Amino acid sequence: MSGQSIPAAPPPPRPFPNGTPVQPGPIAVERRRLLAGTDPDRRAPATPKVLAAALATGLLTAWLLGDGLGVNLLLCAAVAAVAAGLTARSAGRRVRPWTLAWSVLALALLVVPALWDAGWPAFLSVSAALALTSLALHGGRRWTGVTLALPGVLWQLAPSVLWALDALRGREYPAKQKVLPVLKALAVAVVLLVVFGALFAGADAAMADVLESLTPSLDLDELPLRFVLLVLGLVTALSFAHMAAGPRRWDRLRTEPGRERGRLEWAVPLGALNLMFAAFTVVQVVVLAGGRDAIMTNTGMSRSEYARQGFWQLMVITVLTLVVVGLAKRWAPRSTPADRRLARAVLGTLCVLSLVVVGSALVRMYFYVDASGLTRLRLWVLVVEIWLGVVFLLVIAAGALRGAGWLPRAVLLSAALTAAVYGLMGPDAVVAEQNVARFERTGQIDLRNVRDLSVDAAPALDRLTGDRRTCALALIWYDTGGSKPWYAMSLAQSRARDVFRDHPIGDREDKACRRAGFEPGYSERY
Known part of the structure; x- marks a missing residue:
């Protein structure tokens, strides 16, 4: 007995101010009960392949999205879809018709930034695509199931990170003999591409332009932004994979009918x-x-x-x-x-x-x-x-x-x-086309309607002549001055550059606008 240590007694519970524990109110209890009723029946664990696909999404997001939106968004979405698909497969989920419909629509919405450059339609399309992807993974038939599933990616941000950490905790990782050959192969490939790429670029100017367009630019000042994009892409991919592993069943939330009136x-x-x-x-x-x-x-x-x-x-x-x-x-x-x-x-x-x-x-x-x-x-x-x-x-x-x-x-x-x-x-292209067609029909155009449009409007506004063309396209011309890699450039930007290459703007904007009867500085009106 003397050689055995006696465990210390646990500390007494801290007393409540009034001497009795505080019980949750009826509203909190009901909220917990309703939320517990929507819990998934089972949730598949995060496999190494899923975690690798989520990490690849984060790396691609940091690498590609910092230069703008274009085809790069589709590439990042494709890798995130792989993570969600692998998780859904391990969870034994099947593709249903509505799931396919929401997924196809989400893909169509993600094509918008690759076609057009206007900011508001791109923001609307990306937001709607995220909401539809969440609905495709959650499912839903009733009003509660549909409406609460749309912002599902927001509900899953923190739980998905914990889900990934639980998968990493205590896992037996591959031996060095399996990992080191892969790392060595990647390192050798990078060295060969850098050396021979530099030589080819020095030997041929056209090849240099091609390699420059394929190589993403990275500045030290951009590192904070790239890190934020890395975290954003990683967590978003994990959120969709977490949904696929075991979605919350919002349809189980039952709403009582209102009191019947006379x-x-x-x-x-x-x-x-x-x-x-x-x-x-x-x-x-x-x-x-x-x-x-x-x-x-x-x-x-x-x-x-x-x-x-x-x-x-x-x-x-x-x-x-x-x-x-x-x-x-x-x-x-x-x-x-x-x-x-x-x-x-x-x-x-x-x-x-x-x-x-x-x-x-x-x-x-x-x-x-x-x-x-x-x-x-x-x-x-x-x-x-x-x-x-x-x-x-x-x-x-x-x-x-x-x-x-x-x-x-x-x-x-x-x-x-x-x-x-x-x-x-292409809303901006439609607006420009209607105003130019109206000008060709009536000889009247309000330049306030078209001067603030994006590069999507360049082909239509190019049909104007003289000072009206210069005034209408001046701001768009300034926007096309910088260079972007191919993956961050929309089709509309490429068309606008072709327009200005064939018909450059040679006069000053302010003089051309005054001769056209428009004073620069006035914003678009309703």
């Missing part, structure tokens, strides 16, 4: 709103019956003033109507077949009348564009308004078919297709 309490407000929409429909028919020339007679305003006067209000009305329809559906009377028929009739009428609001907003914008030309903002709101009209049609179809299980994914599919079409068509 017919009178529910139908009277919506009936009054339907009457308001019907009155607006009648007014629109009266005002627009005579065509665009009747607007001045009926309202005393020009077409441009008429469109600008109410377009944004109609846009807000469209969005608010969707909110009203969703809330009304939640609290609609549903006890009897007559109650359900009433709900479908009232909400269906409201959706049909809302299509008139969408049509009126589109007609107003058409008048505005016809009178003043197209801009980025006008094109964007046109696309959004058309998509909102499609959403109303889907809601009407769901009510008519008496089954809305397909509606969440159909609405998201319409949004993804809209974003893909908007990005792939």
Whole structure:
């Protein structure tokens, strides 16, 4: 006994201020219960191949994305997809039709930066691609499953790193005999490429240009940025692989239906709103019956003033109507077949009348564009308004078919297709083409609509002549002055350089703009 050490007693628990432990509140308990219900049934471990693919994604991101966006984004995404695919295979997951659809759309969205140079469409496309990839890996049928799966990459950032660390902890690594030959082969390959590449570059100027375009540039000042890109690419790839290993089942979150309201309490407000929409429909028919020339007679305003006067209000009305329809559906009377028929009739009428609001907003914008030309903002709101009209049609179809299980994914599919079409068509190129075509038809162009466009607009604006061409292309010409490697250059940038090589700008921008009747310094207007 004397030779045995007696273990020390554990320290007493720290007392709570009032002497009793603090219990979690009912809201916290319910949140934990709901979140636990969405846990994956099983999660596959991170294999060495998955970790290697994630590390390769990080290295490629640091190597390629620091110079800009282009084909390099597709290359990084392909390696990250390999990591997610390997994990999904080890987890025994199968490719389903909706998974394939979301993946194809995400790939189409990632093509946008390789085609066009405009910043806003590229940002929208990359964000939508990340959201669709998350949905493809998570899956989802109901509104909760679809909406909570879209930002899934954000929920997985910290857990994915812990998942990778758990896989690395305690693993038996290959022996030196397996690792050293690979490292030696890579080192010899790098030495041979550097030596012979330098010799070939010194022997032939064309070969030097090719090697320079293939070799990424790296400056010491860029090291912090490259490190951030390395971490970003690595963690993003790990997040998608973590999702593939065991996605959180957001569809298991059950939302209780709203308290059923009485017919009178529910139908009277919506009936009054339907009457308001019907009155607006009648007014629109009266005002627009005579065509665009009747607007001045009926309202005393020009077409441009008429469109600008109410377009944004109609846009807000469209969005608010969707909110009203969703809330009304939640609290609609549903006890009897007559109650359900009433709900479908009232909400269906409201959706049909809302299509008139969408049509009126589109007609107003058409008048505005016809009178003043197209801009980025006008094109964007046109696309959004058309998509909102499609959403109303889907809601009407769901009510008519008496089954809305397909509606969440159909609405998201319409949004993804809209974003893909908007990005792939090249918004800046469309804006430039419309303004130049209008100039060729009428001899009028507002240079404020085109001067702030990206290099995507160069081929269309090149059709202008004289001072108008110089003024419209001056800012784009400055943007094409720097050199970029091939993997960070979009197709639009290559086309713009061809335009300026064949038809350079020789005059000063400020003088050309003043002769064209435009004073530099004014920004784009709505």
